[in-house]
Amino acid sequence: MNKMESMEKYYQRDLVLGVYSPGSVLAEFILRLKNVPGAIASVSKILSDLNLNILSGHHFAGPREDEGLWIFFVDLTGKETNLEMVASHLKESEVVLDVKFSREQVEGIILDKFLFPLIVLDERSVIFRVETFANMFKRLYKAFGSGAPVLLYEMGLSAGINKIENIEKKYGLSGLTALKIALAERIPKGWGIPRIEEYNEEDLQATITVEELFECLPFKKTEKNATSHFFRGYLVGLFTKAFNKQFQAREVECISKGDTHCRFIIKPI
Ligand SMILES: [Zn+2]
Numbered sequence: 003m004n005k006m007e008s009m010e011k012y013y014q015r016d017l018v019l020g021v022y023s024p025g026s027v028l029a030e031f032i033l034r035l036k037n038v039p040g041a042i043a044s045v046s047k048i049l050s051d052l053n054l055n056i057l058s059g060h061h062f063a064g065p066r067e068d069e070g071l072w073i074f075f076v077d078l079t080g081k082e083t084n085l086e087m088v089a090s091h092l093k094e095s096e097v098v099l100d101v102k103f104s105r106e107q108v109e110g111i112i113l114d115k116f117l118f119p120l121i122v123l124d125e126r127s128v129i130f131r132v133e134t135f136a137n138m139f140k141r142l143y144k145a146f147g148s149g150a151p152v153l154l155y156e157m158g159l160s161a162g163i164n165k166i167e168n169i170e171k172k173y174g175l176s177g178l179t180a181l182k183i184a185l186a187e188r189i190p191k192g193w194g195i196p197r198i199e200e201y202n203e204e205d206l207q208a209t210i211t212v213e214e215l216f217e218c219l220p221f222k223k224t225e226k227n228a229t230s231h232f233f234r235g236y237l238v239g240l241f242t243k244a245f246n247k248q249f250q251a252r253e254v255e256c257i258s259k260g261d262t263h264c265r266f267i268i269k270p271i
Contacts, residue, residue, distance in 0.1 A: 020113035136220030162239020228256035
């Protein structure tokens with residue numbers, strides 16, 4: 003399968019933590035809604051009657067919860083809309099339990115101010131940009147030279163071990179199944195798109211490719227050698243914990259040196 007074919011399946015995930023639109027007048031609404039069919043339709047109808055266009059947002063509604071949340075941004079450019087008036091109209095709906103809104107911090111810039119902490123798959127999380135990681139990695143190389151890959155590998159190794167422990171505890175899964183879940187989670191978490199290309203259950207040797215691996219992405223086509231040390235360590239951590247054996251991993255292809263994806267060969271020591 004070539005890269006284009008597999009990437010075509012994906013839509014970009016934007017967490018919409020804010021909106022930047024120079025020259026626009028923006029606002030953010032957060033609504034606490036009854037978790038019932040038609041709740042979103044009812045709110046949409048009110049906003050549509052007020053001729054307000056809903057921009058990006060998120061809604062949250064757990065399967066067994068009575069209430070849900072809907073947070074969204076609106077564009078008020080060129081409108082005489084009064085936000086208090088919009089809020090009072092929304093409160094008239096019987097599905098709406100509460101309404102709050104905020105205005106832009108600076109003209110054309112609005113950042114969410116209602117949602118904290120950030121939860122990803124039930125776990126408290128933080129976001130770092132790929133560029134932040136790239137700068138951290140570059141700084142490590144500057145400060146520690148050939149020691150930097152070792153540090154990154156060790157960080158990845160402990161993260162991988164911890165991930166399998168976490169999956170064992172959370173889902174009660176182990177071995178190859180736990181490993182597959184850990185790899186599948188890399189996609190929505192934005193690390194890259196891993197794929198188990200080969201797996202031999204007798205000698206436990208595996209080949210894993212990763213498209214768009216965040217660790218190598220900033221070095222795309224600029225290096226002579228493969229550049230993944232954190233994720234290479236992470237894979238070793240996953241395998242080591244999942245199979246209760248010592249493993250090693252080698253990155254034999256890498257986007258940093260012009261390959262179409264990063265490819266790792268993992269085997270027991
Ligand atoms: Zn790579």
